[in-house]
Amino acid sequence: MPVRTIRDIVIIGGGASAALIAWNLKRLHQRSCAIIAPTDRPAFGLAYATPSLKNLLNVAASGMSADPDDPGHFVAWMRGNVSAETDPATFVPRPIFGLYLRQLYCAAAPEHIRDTAIACAKADGLYTITLAGGETVTARQVVLACGHFDPARLPGVPPEIDATGRYHHDAWADGVFAGIGADEEVVLIGTGLTAVDVIMRLRENGHRGRITTVSRRGLFPERHAPHATLAAPVFAPGATPATARAYLRAFHTALRGGIEWRAAVDSMRPVLNPLWLALPDVEKRRFRRHLQRRWETRRHRMAPDIADIIDAERRAGTLRVLDGRIDAIVTAGDRLRVVARAGDARLDIEAAHVINCTGPSLDYAKAASPLLRTMLEAGTIVPGFGGAGLRCTPAGALFDRNGVPAHDLHAIGPARLGALFESIAIPEIRQQARDLAALLANARTAP
Template identity: 35%
Template sequence: MPPTSSPLRLAIVGGGFTGAVLAIHAVRASTGPLDIVVLEPRPELGRGVAYSTRDPNHRINVPSDRLDIVTGETGAATAWLHAQGILPDAACEDGTGAYVPRADYGAYIGAVLTETLAAASDRVRLSHLRTTAAEVRGEAGAWQILTQSGERLAADRVALCFGHAVPALPCRLGPGVAESGRLVADPWAADALAGIGPEASVLVVGTGLTMADVVTSLGAGGHRGPITAVSRRGLLPKAHGLFRMDLDVVGTHPPATALDLLRLVRRQIASVDPALGWHPVVDSLRAALPGLWSSLPAAEKRRVVRRLLPFWEVHRFRIAPQIAAALTEARAAGRLLVERAAVTGLELGADGRIAAQVRPGGGETTRRSFDAVVLCTGPERDVSRNPLVAALLADGTASLDAVGLGLAVDRRSHVLDRDGRPRPGLYAYGPMTRGSFGEMTGAPDIAQHIERTVGDLLAELI
């Protein structure tokens, strides 16, 4: 490193998948000295909530050959999994590819980060602080960060890469419920399901991806009791079909309203070759969504979120074949019942079980007892519950997107202030930006967006 060189100081707030992939691409795209600090409470970078699980039944929900994080290095993830002896594995593979445990993919991301840093060790330094940011403020042409553990850091660029906040409780809890040992508020905690007996009756609040993991884990652990899964719409994640993303689903007349968008998708699915099915239509729409989303009026975006988002998510975020088979088997055996209902309250009954107040759609509330209740309502959609986000919003440094799903950013991921202007040096990536792009939750989408825009972060193009 030349003695006159001054390293670019990059602070990454959040070291899960998004933060680790940003670090990887920043190192690969940079040519000069780079000083990176990652604020992440977990001991390993690259895992976050999704890939910290050690349960082998929690599988990545796309095949490994679609999980590469660098364009032009096709098959790198699958090759690494083979080199580590994780593949081949008959339990992971079906006709569409290998669906490995999420822990193994987290290990892959960590390995790529380690290799990338080693290759650039003469000009790049990365520090991992096991904390998070309490404050981020722009001062004197730079950014000042105060961590939860009391450190003060200065940075030329700050990238917000943390996930959503832990969800709020979906209903009222009566006295003693939280302390009873029968409520699992965090299904991702280590041994979260260990206290559920093999014959226990279980209420799962939520019917999405987390529910699928919980039901699969319970079944693999020998649970035989009845499971009731409830949500307002009773929608289950769909299984995978044929993978293709090259269909022209938008054409020359992009939809201008939420209704137009719905009609477009239905029309394309109805006209597609039956041999393809609906899956390529949904996947091809993903590729076109950022441009399409930016052209929709704000009111129509909000209508999409309010009316269509739950249906989009179960078709977009599909589950591995092994998980789909486990759910199908559980339902066929009568062990899993899925209902459209809302849980309005949980109380501790006289028998020590949890009494749930369950209100079916359009029906009367009933009181039903369960041996255990698992909350699977998914991540918190209100990002302002995150204290750091709340502070950024309060001082005008940042603003919410038009639909309230996350932070407002421009197409290059600059955070927009309360006046809609990009803040020099402040960026956001990952799920918190999905409201600005229409979609930014899946690992491939996040990695591709970071790769396309990281040069702007390094060069600070406004």
């Protein structure tokens, strides 16, 4: 089996995180790297590969710079490459942001190994990465930039339902939208940002049928609206007892004092991870159980134009929102029946198509990834807190099964949710990429 030349830095993954590390390595440290990803479009990843100009960023252009030291970087790129009139408050289509990332990737010019990594093991101070095509890559330092994985399988949904062509487990799989008739009824499982994207794609494709969404709480994301920017978070680590209840009380105290809720939420962004790390595990579990979904609907908001469309659809009755827990999805002739429970009541909803919009899975231990499976089985990496992502230090160093953090194996982006509260959005990932690039560039590794 042929062995390639030893690379100093290898990044496994081809999305935004990988592109931003490569860009920071080149621009700040004059270092190159290799990226292993099967895609022919590195940098776009799942989030920015959508072809729809109706799928907008859920953060205004002013907050999407790739450079944490230059907040206007993305706006300047937009004005120089897309529209000279770009307003910093604009919510840009996601595929255009993908082009921005792609240009940064091209400026970094990493070596692209177009294949899938299926195993990664360390021996004699070096990592050997096995590729699906049979070759191997040897590296001194490895970064797992694996991103998101397909949604988790819903309970009560047998795999044979997939064969009907009417149940769509992955909302972004090729062919989902092409197979839905213009007047057919559709049920979406979930009411988060994935459901919003799917509604926009359906209508963009000329779909006129009724859409029904089902989720446990029936909560759509809130909308963005202008608000004042606070100079400091409404409460800070160390100033409030480290319990979920105390955090909630401190937040409500700020609201009762007259602070607008969007301003309060956004003020907390810089301290969310320190606040999370201060919580004992029992309090983290309490927060996830009782408060996380309420927080997410306010933290991850819709662009105003999109929120207007969702509101209009709900008023017109073309978008129906139901609260319920899915029990089963079964065939009903040439249609599907969704069986759900709302308290003691049973819901039976028939539709031509059902789309799982619960969003990407963060349970890396259950991901359909040979690479993660083999590394988890070997104990090179371990699942993160609550089963999310991987166990790592806040700086991304991955722990093995003995609780020892590696100095040459790191994670970035969603994988860090095994330790952090916020780690999936560009403002966090751009800082992680810059810091990790510095660590990689300055590391002393085995020859």
